[in-house]
Structures are given as C-alpha cells and as structure tokens.
Amino acid sequence: xxxxxxxxxxxxxxxxxxxxxxxxxxxxxxxxxxxxxxxxxxxxxxxxxxxxxxxxxxxxxxxxxxxxxxxxxxxxxxxxxxxxxxxxxxxxxxxxxxxxxxxxxxxxxxxxxxxxxxxxxxxxxxxxxxxxxxxxxxxxxxxxxxxxxxxxxxxxxxxxxxxxxxxxxxxxxxxxxxxxxxxxxxxxxxxxxxxxxxxxxxxxxxxxxxxxxxxxxxxxxxxxxxxxxxxxxxxxxxxxxxxxxxxxxxxxxxxxxxxxxxxxxxxxxxxxxxxxxxxxxxxxxxxxxxxxxxxx
Amino acid sequence: xxxxxxxxxxxxxxxxxxxxxxxxxxxxxxxxxxxxxxxxxxxxxxxxxxxxxxxxxxxxxxxxxxxxxxxxxxxxxxxxxxxxxxxxxxxxxxxxxxxxxxxxxxxxxxxxxxxxxxxxxxxxxxxxxxxxxxxxxxxxxxxxxxxxxxxxxxxxxxxxxxxxxxxxxxxxxxxxxxxxxxxxxxxxxxxxxxxxxxxxxxxxxxxxxxxxxxxxxxxxxxxxxxxxxxxxxxxxxxxxxxxxxxxxxxxxxxxxxxxxxxxxxxxxxxxxxxxxxxxxxxxxxxxx
Numbered sequence: 001x002x003x004x005x006x007x008x009x010x011x012x013x014x015x016x017x018x019x020x021x022x023x024x025x026x027x028x029x030x031x032x033x034x035x036x037x038x039x040x041x042x043x044x045x046x047x048x049x050x051x052x053x054x055x056x057x058x059x060x061x062x063x064x065x066x067x068x069x070x071x072x073x074x075x076x077x078x079x080x081x082x083x084x085x086x087x088x089x090x091x092x093x094x095x096x097x098x099x100x101x102x103x104x105x106x107x108x109x110x111x112x113x114x115x116x117x118x119x120x121x122x123x124x125x126x127x128x129x130x131x132x133x134x135x136x137x138x139x140x141x142x143x144x145x146x147x148x149x150x151x152x153x154x155x156x157x158x159x160x161x162x163x164x165x166x167x168x169x170x171x172x173x174x175x176x177x178x179x180x181x182x183x184x185x186x187x188x189x190x191x192x193x194x195x196x197x198x199x200x201x202x203x204x205x206x207x208x209x210x211x212x213x214x215x216x217x218x219x220x221x222x223x224x225x226x227x228x229x230x231x232x233x234x235x236x237x238x239x240x241x242x243x244x245x246x247x248x249x250x251x252x253x254x255x256x257x258x259x260x261x262x263x264x265x266x267x268x269x270x271x272x273x274x275x276x277x278x279x280x281x282x283x284x285x286x287x288x289x290x291x292x293x294x295x296x
Numbered sequence: 297x298x299x300x301x302x303x304x305x306x307x308x309x310x311x312x313x314x315x316x317x318x319x320x321x322x323x324x325x326x327x328x329x330x331x332x333x334x335x336x337x338x339x340x341x342x343x344x345x346x347x348x349x350x351x352x353x354x355x356x357x358x359x360x361x362x363x364x365x366x367x368x369x370x371x372x373x374x375x376x377x378x379x380x381x382x383x384x385x386x387x388x389x390x391x392x393x394x395x396x397x398x399x400x401x402x403x404x405x406x407x408x409x410x411x412x413x414x415x416x417x418x419x420x421x422x423x424x425x426x427x428x429x430x431x432x433x434x435x436x437x438x439x440x441x442x443x444x445x446x447x448x449x450x451x452x453x454x455x456x457x458x459x460x461x462x463x464x465x466x467x468x469x470x471x472x473x474x475x476x477x478x479x480x481x482x483x484x485x486x487x488x489x490x491x492x493x494x495x496x497x498x499x500x501x502x503x504x505x506x507x508x509x510x511x512x513x514x515x516x517x518x519x520x521x522x523x524x525x526x527x528x529x530x531x532x533x534x535x536x537x538x539x540x541x542x543x544x545x546x547x548x549x550x551x552x553x554x555x556x557x558x559x560x561x562x563x564x565x566x567x568x569x570x571x572x573x574x575x576x577x578x579x580x581x582x583x584x
Contacts, residue, residue, distance in 0.1 A: 003477070003483075005482050005483050006483055008483075009380050009483045010380050010381065010382065012377070012380075013377040013378070013380040013381050014381065014386070016374075016377050017374070017377055017378060017381065017386075017390040017394070018390075020374070020390075020394055020454070021389070021390055021393040021394055023451070024393050024394050024396055024397055024451070024455070025393060025396075027397075027408040027411065027412070028396075028408070030408070030411050030412070030419065031407065031408055031411060034411055042417060043416075043417060046416065046417040046418065046419065046421070046422040047411050047412075047414070047417055047418060047419050047422075048419065048422075049419075089300075090300040090301040090304060091301065093297045093298055093300065093301060094297075094298035094300075094301030094302065096297060096298070097297045097298035098298065109298065109302070112302070112305065113305065116305055116309040116310075117567075118564055118567050118568060118571075119313065119560060119563075119564045120309060120312070120313070120560060121309070121311075121312025121313045121314075121315055121316050121556075121560060122312070122316070122539065122556035122557075122559055122560050123536075123539050123540060123543060123552075123556060124315075124316075124318065124319075124539060124543055124549070124552050124553040124556040125311075125312040125313070125314075125315025125316050125318055125329070125553070125556070126308070126312040126315070127543065127544075128315055128318065128328075128329055129307070129311045129312050129315050129329075132328055132329070133311070134307070145307075145308070146308065147308065149304060149308070150301060150304050150305070150308075152305075155301070181297065182297070185297065206399060210399075210400070210401035210404075211401070212401060212402075212403045212516075213515065213516070216544075217544065231401055231403055234403045234404070234407065235403050235520070238403065238406055238407075238520065238523060238524070239524070241410075241523060242523045242524045242525060245415075245435060245523070245525065260414075260417065263407070264407065264411065267404055267407045270404065271400060271404055274399055274400075275396070278392075278396065278399060279392055282388075282391070282392050282395070285395075285399075286391070286395065286459050289398075289456055289459060289460070290459060290460055290463045
C-alpha cells in the first residue's frame, strides 16, 4: 500500500532526477550536434541544438588529416593498454605480498605504501626527477610512468580483497600440495580475484584514456608532438585558442587551428569509446568508486 | 614479489619527496637538484612578498569549502531521491546518466563549456545577447567564474556523491520507516528523523576526509575550463595552477618549488589532523 504522500515523493524524485539526467546529457548532445553543423552556419548563427544547416564536413576534415588523428588514437590505445596492464600486475603483486601479515617487515612496507597517500612531493620535484634523472621528457614513458601507474589506494583495495575474500584454507591446501608462492599467486589468487582486478583495471584504464596532464608536462610540442594522444591534441588546440585570445599571439595563427566544428568532432571521437563501453561496466565502476571513497 | 611495485613508489613518490629540498636552493639547470647552492628561505620570502600567494591560497580554500558543503547537500539529496524511485530500470538509467560526466577528462569538459560560453558563437553567449542586448565576454570577465566553476564541479561530481551516499541509504533498515509511518510521520519527517540521522556517520566521515584534501585543487578544472586566460587569474588561480605556471610557463623554479613545498607540508598536516579526528569518531574508517 502506497500512501499519497509517498506517491508525491516518487513523482518529485522522478522530476528532479529526470531534469538532472537531462542536464548531464545536454552538453554532450550539443557537442555532437556542433560536430555535425555546417561550419559557416556555426560561425554566423552560433552553436545551436537546431542548426540551420547540417554537414559532415568536420568528419571529412578528420579523414583528410587521418594520419595525425589515427596516430594519436593509436597512442591513446597503446598508452592505455601498457599502463593498465603494468598497473594491474605490479599492484596485485605488491598487494599480495602485503596481505601476508606473518611476513617479517610487512608492517614497515605497509607504512611505506600508506605514507605516499599522506605526503607527496608535488609537481616540481617530480618533474625534475623524471626529466633530469630518468630523462623521460619527450618519450612515450613520459605518458605512461608518472603518477598513473600505481596508487596506494588501489594497493589497499586489492590487499583487503586478498585478505578477506579468499579463504585461508585454500592457501594452506596449496602449500601442502607443494605449491610455491608464485604458483599460488598465479594459479589460485589471480583467478579468484577477477572482480577486484577488473575494477582496478577499469578505473586505471579510464584515467589513462583521459590523461592529458602527463602530455602537458612531459611532451614538448616540437620534440614530443609525434607522441600526442587524442587528449593531448585536444589540449594543444585549447592552448592555441588561449594564445589567440590573449594579446600576444606568440606565433600562433588561426590557420593552425582546426575549425570549431572539427574541434568538436575530435572531442566526440575522443569520448566515444568511453560512452559506448561505460553502460556495460557501470556496475563495476560504481562499486570501485564507493569502495575507494572511504579508504583514500 | 612486491619489488616492482616498491621500486615504482621509490621513483614516483620517495625521490620527489627528497627532491622537495630544491625549495631551499637557488636552482641552476647545469647543477641539478642535489648540487645547486643552498639559499635558505629566500624563495619563500619572494613568494610571500607577491600578492599571488594570498590569492592562490584564498581561492584554493574558499572553493574547496563551498564545494565540500554543496557536494554533501546535493549528494545526500540525490541519494534519497534515487532511493524513492521504485522502477529498477529508471533507477539504473538515472544513476548511469548522472554519473557519466564523472568519466570525462577536464579537457573535454573545457570543450563542453566552450560550446556554451565561446565569444560570438557560444549558445549562452548568444542567448544572453538576445535577452540583454549586450554581448557578455565570459572568458575575460571574472565575476561569472565562481559560478561557472562551481557548476562544472558539481555537474561532474554529483553522480559520485549520489552513489556514495546511496550505498548508505540502501543499508537503512526498512522497518524503521514502517514504524515511523505507523506513528503518522510524513515522508519528509521520516527522512529528517530517520534517514539523515542514520547517514550522519557517513556524512561526518566524508566531510573530514575531504577537509584533509582542502589544500589541494583540481588542476584541470582551474586550468582547462577557464582556457588558461590571464584576465581570470584572480578568481581561477589555485596553488596547483600557480605551481604549474611558475614552473613550466615562466621557468621560475624558485617560486614554484616554494609554493609546491608549502602545499605538500600544509596538506600533510591537514590530512594527518583529519585522520586523527576520524580515528576518534570511528576507528575502522581511518587511513592508518
């Protein structure tokens, strides 16, 4: 039995959530519509949800300069794949070691991991160490290694899973059968930990796919431009617009800039894969976020 | 087995911590971090003599405080409303869609904002021009940006707040509501007297944990969305954007490393304090 009061609440909830969903979606819809707007119409009439003239010109432009964009897309995929794979492997290996509470020194190691959540050097020393000691400026490693490859919070997440969700008896029976730690790890622990590793992989994959900061810091346009990912290209266009808008154009002319509709088309192809796969992985993603929020 | 991971922490986290000493040095490119001469607090004196230090600390703290409170209110409200929805499909749809902006990079968010605010062509620019007869130049006028940044921040983050509090709302025993309804409590009263009090531990926990991050800011939001426009720095400059600009745009290692050092140390104090408070409130939610 549902009271009238309760019914009114449900109505209100539907209204608020439907309006919010629309607010969440409308910017993306505008982005897609601009990318399909005729360029001249976009400049003369401004951006609109109902453009006077539609066109696929922006995407034809992308096809014409396909070299650059296919390359950038390839870089995005490559960086995401390498980064995510390495992240899942080294995170789960370290987490496994930390889950062995009886191991001598494991308390110290735990502290070493947790301390990185509390204190960090920040951009300046990180940038200097990576560029002057490891020389990763303008190499692909500049996109993969800094900051994204492992985080203390992911380690804690996986460690807790190993400790609480895999029964201790399994380890013991494997040890009695003469299995070594590596064997136990790869044959027993990993197959039983697919849900948590999928969550970690998914979240890391999205941060690599979306990352533009490493490119901003570690790739210079003239020497590292060939390594740009899609996000780096989007960022570079923004930088050029900013230069054009300020009084010192700094050698940038509007000819260097793709048209407004083409820029939106690049953004569309940049977010397309995430929007397509996201609904299927929404459950894992939401779970990972909730787990991570309290710890870390 | 943990060796690769520990090695990574050494390179990515511990070497930069030692490298923080560069803030007390007169950095020379040919000498590097270790061999540059010590200058004591000179960099800090220079930094705090400029008005920049005050502006970036003020912006970082004020935006954070407002967003933490606003995010909490909206997150709890949306979680309660989502829990009212009976249809499983509608529930899943709302949750999926409202969480989607959370997955976007800040560069993409900057493009979305630009579609509305661009000079001459932006949708809002044109609508405002039609209504008021005056063209608003969003990317040069500071007074709009506290609202724009707040909107983008909440637009992106509200889905996260929602699912976070939802997991606590779902855990509330339904018999409590039944008992309250039998006593004649309206749905509003039920939420005020049952839901909110039961969410209080989660809310307090999240507030304290967020307070621990109050000296940090979302670099992308403050750098990308205002399109790095100098005219807007008075309302968009935070510690993170300052450090980046000083280091990579002006090559001023002294100033940027001093600001970076202050952020690391004060941030550390905030986090440890927050964690001590969490420990007092609820032992199992503390970080260490």
